[in-house]
Every structure is written in structure tokens, then in C-alpha cells.
Amino acid sequence: xxxxxxxxxxxxxxxxxxSFFQCTTSFAPRFDEMIFQELSTSSEEVLSFFSMIENxxxxxxxxxxxxxxxxxxxxxxxxxxxxxxxxxxAKSVLEKVNHSLELRNGTEITGDxxxxxxxxxxxxxxxxxxxxxxxxxxxxxxxxxxxNQVLIYLDQALTYENFLNR
Numbered sequence: 001x002x003x004x005x006x007x008x009x010x011x012x013x014x015x016x017x018x019s020f021f022q023c024t025t026s027f028a029p030r031f032d033e034m035i036f037q038e039l040s041t042s043s044e045e046v047l048s049f050f051s052m053i054e055n056x057x058x059x060x061x062x063x064x065x066x067x068x069x070x071x072x073x074x075x076x077x078x079x080x081x082x083x084x085x086x087x088x089x090a091k092s093v094l095e096k097v098n099h100s101l102e103l104r105n106g107t108e109i110t111g112d113x114x115x116x117x118x119x120x121x122x123x124x125x126x127x128x129x130x131x132x133x134x135x136x137x138x139x140x141x142x143x144x145x146x147x148n149q150v151l152i153y154l155d156q157a158l159t160y161e162n163f164l165n166r
Contacts, residue, residue, distance in 0.1 A: 040158075043158065046150060062133055077119075
């Protein structure tokens with residue numbers, strides 16, 4: 001009986017040890033193709049919207065743009081929610097992404113949910129832009145300021161999501 005126990009114990013120990021080697025630790029959330037596609041589509045739509053209004057807007061035509069604002073705000077809020085449902089990345093992942101952004105003179109990512117934070121900031125920017133447009137219209141320079149802010153956050157979100165695809 002003791003001999004049988006010794007014969008079984010080694011293979012069992014080897015099996016348990018092997019199963020531990022098969023475990024991997026994820027330092028970043030998994031790449032989500034759906035989120036990446038929605039982010040890509042939404043970024044195209046928001047940049048098309050900026051192109052549509054690049055010469056300025058007037059208060060009396062705000063109604064024509066309100067649906068565009070609502071759609072874009074809703075898309076970026078939904079993307080923020082979806083990306084917050086993923087695990088928080090390890091600090092080492094953020095350091096690598098920030099290094100990549102730094103090489104391109106981009107703005108570093110801060111916060112626990114990098115792309116979710118960026119998408120939320122895009123939604124906030126669009127809300128402020130919508131409010132300003134409704135109250136006083138938008139001058140060309142004001143549009144450029146809003147667009148630059150959106151571009152910074154789009155760069156962060158797209159860089160992070162692309163990094164997850166590696």
C-alpha cells in the first residue's frame with residue numbers, strides 16, 4: 001500500500017506543479033475588438049462633426065446640430081461604461097502606453113481606467129461644447145479648442161486600445 005501511495009504521489013505532484021505553470025497573470029485587460037471598432041467609428045464620426053462645423057455656428061441653427069451632439073455624447077458615454085467593465089490594468093502597462101505616447105509627443109494617461117477615462121472626458125467636452133453652442137454659438141477658435149481637447153483624449157484611448165491588441 002505504501003509503495004502504491006509513493007507511485008501515485010509523484011505523478012499527482014507533477015500534475016499539480018504543471019497546472020501552476022499553465023496559469024498566466026494578465027497585467028492588462030484583454031483586447032476587445034467590439035470596443036475598438038466602436039471607438040474607431042465614433043472617432044470618425046466626431047471628427048466628421050468637427051469638419052461640418054469648422055467655420056463656426058450660430059445659435060439660431062443649433063436645433064440642426066443637437067441630434068448630432070446627443071448621438072456622439074451617448075456613444076462616448078456607452079464606450080466609457082463598456083471599458084469600465086474590464087479589469088484595471090497594472091501600473092507597468094500604463095507606463096508602456098505612456099512611453100509610447102511620449103515618443104509621439106502625446107499627453108500621458110492618468111487614472112485607473114485609461115481609455116474609459118479618456119472616453120468620459122470626450123463626452124464631457126462634447127456636453128460643454130453643446131451647451132456653449134446652444135447659448136452663444138461657436139466661433140472658429142472655440143471649435144479648435146474643443147477639437148484639440150477631443151483629439152488628445154482620442155489619442156490616449158486609441159493608443160491604449162491598440163496597445164491591448166499586441
